[in-house]
Amino acid sequence: MIDRLRKSVQAIQGRAPGFVPEVALILGSGLGFLADAVECAVTVPYADIPEFPVSTAPGHAGRLVLGILAGKKVAVMQGRFHYYEGYGFAESVYGVRALRLLGAETLLVTNAAGGLGDGFAPGDIMLIEDHIKFFDDSPLRGANIPELGTRFPDMSYAYTPALREVAVNAARTLDVPLKRGVYMYFPGPQYETPAEIRAAKALGADAVGMSTVPEVIAAAHAGMNTLGFSLICNMAAGLQTHKLSEQEVLDTAEMSKGVFSRLVLRCLEMME
Ligand code: HPA
Numbered sequence: 001m002i003d004r005l006r007k008s009v010q011a012i013q014g015r016a017p018g019f020v021p022e023v024a025l026i027l028g029s030g031l032g033f034l035a036d037a038v039e040c041a042v043t044v045p046y047a048d049i050p051e052f053p054v055s056t057a058p059g060h061a062g063r064l065v066l067g068i069l070a071g072k073k074v075a076v077m078q079g080r081f082h083y084y085e086g087y088g089f090a091e092s093v094y095g096v097r098a099l100r101l102l103g104a105e106t107l108l109v110t111n112a113a114g115g116l117g118d119g120f121a122p123g124d125i126m127l128i129e130d131h132i133k134f135f136d137d138s139p140l141r142g143a144n145i146p147e148l149g150t151r152f153p154d155m156s157y158a159y160t161p162a163l164r165e166v167a168v169n170a171a172r173t174l175d176v177p178l179k180r181g182v183y184m185y186f187p188g189p190q191y192e193t194p195a196e197i198r199a200a201k202a203l204g205a206d207a208v209g210m211s212t213v214p215e216v217i218a219a220a221h222a223g224m225n226t227l228g229f230s231l232i233c234n235m236a237a238g239l240q241t242h243k244l245s246e247q248e249v250l251d252t253a254e255m256s257k258g259v260f261s262r263l264v265l266r267c268l269e270m271m272e
Contacts, residue, residue: 001090002147004051008094009101011049016042016066020103021075023268024096024224026215028080028111030231030253034069034261035076041067046079052098053081053091064095070268075099082211084189089139093218097148100222106163106271107219109212109228110264112249114236116197117181117206122235122252125260126179127167128159128228131213132205133185139214140221149221158220163227163271170266176259181206183230185213194238208236227267231260 013019019042027034035041044064046052054062062079069076077095081087096107115124144151164180171178184205186192192200192208200208207230219226233252234244 002145005094005098005101008049008051008098012044012064012066012098012102015044019066020073021066021099022073022104023075023106023108023271024099024104025069025074025076026080026096026107026109027076027078028109028211028231029233029250030112030257031110031261031264032078033257034264035065035078038065038067038069038074038076041065053087053094070265072268072271074268075102075104080211080215083137083187083214084210089137089141089214092214093139096215096218097222100148100219100224105224107215107224107226108264108267109215109226110260111209111212111228111230112233112253113183113207113209113230114191114197114234114244115207115232116201116236116239117179120179120206120232120235122232123256124179124232125176125256125263126181126183126207126230126232127164128183128212128230129164129180130159131183131185131216132200132203133213133217135185135187139218149223153221155217155220158216158226159228160225163225166270167227167229167263167267170270171263174262174266176263179206179232183212183228184208186210191244192237197236197238200236207232229260229264231256
């Protein structure tokens with residue numbers, strides 16, 4: 001794996017010589033357009049990077065955009081790799097690891113999620129304070145990659161406290177209401193059952209979704225600082241009277257992309 005990663009990193013460096021990103025961004029449904037706001041951008045389709053997985057999900061473009069965003073050197077992954085598409089977790093986190101080896105010390109992730117926290121409503125933005133993953137796989141399963149991190153990494157500070165503070169302050173400066181809570185990972189692609197959502201609630205979850213957690217585990221393993229946000233696109237199964245649909249998720253993501261992107265940009269600006 002480390003040899004594959006090194007090969008990918010070399011190819012990326014060949015396209016943007018000397019460029020070392022400060023922040024790796026993985027943008028979920030609706031926020032992909034932020035990659036178009038990157039200045040001095042070098043765009044590298046995943047297909048041009050040896051060993052890099054290629055994304056199949058609708059709305060996920062599948063390219064890496066390197067440049068400046070809100071004053072920070074960024075590497076934006078436009079398109080991510082979900083388990084439900086058929087990728088193993090090791091493939092899901094491939095990009096995070098490659099960007100870590102390229103020099104990124106911070107990961108900023110966003111996702112679309114179903115909401116179940118008290119007082120949550122579609123359109124809310126939730127700062128991810130922690131996560132629950134009771135699904136049996138892990139991106140770290142198998143031989144450890146010592147060049148990235150240790151065998152049994154701590155997850156107590158996976159969502160970096162100092163960056164959570166940045167997010168709270170950023171939201172305050174923009175007057176954007178910010179929910180906070182726990183994201184629970186479900187592998188999908190089917191949405192959860194109402195019983196699963198009641199169980200998630202009893203376990204302490206505030207939002208549910210099918211992404212982000214593998215990448216955050218890989219980032220924590222590799223010693224990165226992480227900031228994560230969920231856009232609550234629908235109330236989770238059983239908490240609304242109509243059926244869940246991807247269209248509802250995409251509609252909310254589209255409606256909220258202005259405020260959500262402003263918050264992400266302000267966080268980038270305010271990061272040390
Ligand atoms: N469940 C899982 N993933 C999601 C949801 C949901 O309700 N909404 C958007 N992504």
